[in-house]
Amino acid sequence: MMADVSTLRRVHIDLGPESYDVVIGEGALEGAGPSLAQLCPRGRAIIVADPAALAHHRARLEQVLAQHGLTPLYLEIPGGEQAKSFHRLEALCAELLDANVERQECVIAFGGGTIGDLTGFAAAIVKRGVKFVQIPTTLLAQVDSSVGGKTGINTARGKNLIGAFHQPSLVIADLTLLASLPARELRAGYAEIIKAALIGDRALFTRLDTLGLEALNGEGLAEAVEAAVAFKGDIVRQDEKEAGVRALLNLGHTFGHAFEAEAEKGTLIHGEAVALGLALAFRYSARLSLCAQSDARAVEAHLAKVGLPAFIAELPGGPYEAEGLLNRMKDDKKNKGGVITLILARAIGDAFITSECASEDVLAFLHDELKPQ
Known part of the structure; x- marks a missing residue:
């Protein structure tokens, strides 16, 4: 879809050197494409994706990436609270290291809040911290977990008891991604x-x-x-x-x-x-x-x-x-x-x-x- 950049809303999260923008609206994915490209200097987009979200939006996502010369590398993890475990964290960190992610690159979370939480925590600890981008595909994630830098996993003792504060470099809250939600x-x-x-x-x-x-x-x-x-x-x-x-x-x-x-x-x-x-x-x-x-x-x-x-x-x-x-x-x-x-x-x-x-x-x-x- 074509994005009318003039209709997009931007909220600046002012955290000094860790400041970033949240781009909001229908077509935000296309509108934020140039900013996303700047965060992927090696010409690849490392995307931790919920397969369910990818099934709905892969073609559009790849079209945006192609327009900016980016090749996707997908690391697929089913969403839901089961994603936020030590087992999934270890596996994701291993995949990022196998991909030789560099500290100036960004890892992109594409899915709901659990994918964002897990991806952000992995980004916080792999090589002592790499950049990451949030592309939340649920309303809950767009207004809550994607903003503010709280990342983490669950334990048997409760939710989010293991984690880190690690701010994203960009949040893309595209409202058209919500059309597939129940x-x-x-x-x-x-x-x-x-x-x-x-x-x-x-x-x-x-x-x-x-x-x-x-x-x-x-x-x-x-x-x-x-x-x-x-x-x-x-x-x-x-x-x-x-x-x-x-x-x-x-x-x-x-x-x-x-x-x-x-x-x-x-x-x-x-x-x-x-x-x-x-x-x-x-x-x-x-x-x-x-x-x-x-x-x-x-x-x-x-x-x-x-x-x-x-x-x-x-x-x-x-x-x-x-x-x-x-x-x-x-x-x-x-x-x-x-x-x-x-x-x-x-x-x-x-x-x-x-x-x-x-x-x-x-x-x-x-x-x-x-x-x-």
């Missing part, structure tokens, strides 16, 4: 967009709530992706290594990751767990009289409007039990001194970080949430 995947990605509004932009929440499902289409989607990426980029600029304010981006995730770890494998999508986590964070905030019940209900209503779960009974992968969920929350990376760190809210658009919630109280809250509504 509606469930799109909704799951939207959870990370509404999360940005709930953390620090009440006006964005109001706009998204007015749009409803239209926020998943056309210009409504382009505006929403740009707003979410810009919001995250500003947070990352302030706190790249998550020493403070960046932890706000985990709103909904402490609860959400616990459900992901406890769910029957293959039944739950990350964005669904995050959506429920957002609702739980607001209901727990209201329970503690930190925010108004009306805000918690507004979050629930919005999630229902776009088809995302707001109550545990709506979440796939159960049954769940409170003690197991709490134990998972105790393993969260943000915790300090053995105390659970939570992201809670004073209002929609006013989230904050706290380590003052007793485990016993969180457990009682989870028990109440597990009761039939």
Whole structure:
């Protein structure tokens, strides 16, 4: 397809010498082609690709590469959480070394967030660091994992507990790549967009709530992706290594990751767990009289409007039990001194970080949430 460069949106992630652009819009792949070519000085594009994404988009990807004199070298890895393992990491590192990747080259991640996380971590450690580019093919990855430099793999103890901060050199968020996604995947990605509004932009929440499902289409989607990426980029600029304010981006995730770890494998999508986590964070905030019940209900209503779960009974992968969920929350990376760190809210658009919630109280809250509504 021909890209109208004038319609593409660019968000600059300002991190000094590690700054980069996120190119957003329909035709972003073509529009960012010259920038991609500059990052491949040997005339080859080393692409770690999800075969499912490649099956939909290979011809177009190769056309863009050919226009800029690039020959693809595909390293195919099936996506999904199973990709983020020590076994897959070792295999990918070996393939990159066999390809004699050089430090001035870039490795391109083409797929969803799990492919980006794995590829970014491999790029961070192979030869003590090579460049990488994110071409996310899911909405969840476009607005969340592709931006900010968090890379990593999972362990039996939980998600993303082994990894590194390694910023990409370019992110290409082409909205036309989303056309092949099922509606469930799109909704799951939207959870990370509404999360940005709930953390620090009440006006964005109001706009998204007015749009409803239209926020998943056309210009409504382009505006929403740009707003979410810009919001995250500003947070990352302030706190790249998550020493403070960046932890706000985990709103909904402490609860959400616990459900992901406890769910029957293959039944739950990350964005669904995050959506429920957002609702739980607001209901727990209201329970503690930190925010108004009306805000918690507004979050629930919005999630229902776009088809995302707001109550545990709506979440796939159960049954769940409170003690197991709490134990998972105790393993969260943000915790300090053995105390659970939570992201809670004073209002929609006013989230904050706290380590003052007793485990016993969180457990009682989870028990109440597990009761039939």
